[in-house]
Amino acid sequence: MNKDQVKGVGExxxxxxxxxxxxxxxxxxxxxxxxxxxxxxxxxxxYGDAKEDAKDARDEAKRNNP
Known part of the structure; x- marks a missing residue:
């Protein structure tokens, strides 16, 4: 969970x-x-969810293509 997700829920x-x-x-x-x-x-x-998804995809790509 990132700060945008937390702030969004708070709002x-x-x-x-x-x-x-x-x-x-x-x-x-x-x-x-x-x-x-x-x-x-x-x-x-x-927006925070999209950032998390992008980060997860980037991390997955790094694991699959060292």
Whole structure:
């Protein structure tokens, strides 16, 4: 797991909290902020996943072609 994956998950959690607070307080702005944070977190996590996949592929290639 790399830092982008961790930050992405953290941002998604913050987004869920903001969304829930927005719903509970009938604050559409806070709810929207939560939705946007979740989206940004998913993008960052996906970026981290892609970096991990590339690293794994590179390591596999090194093992197979010493």
């Amino acid at each position: 998604q959690v913050k987004g869920k909290i903001n969304e829930a607070v927005g719903k509970a307080t009938d604050n559409p702005g806070k709810e929207l902020k939560g939705d946007l944070q979740q989206g940004a977190g998913k993008v960052q996590q996906s």
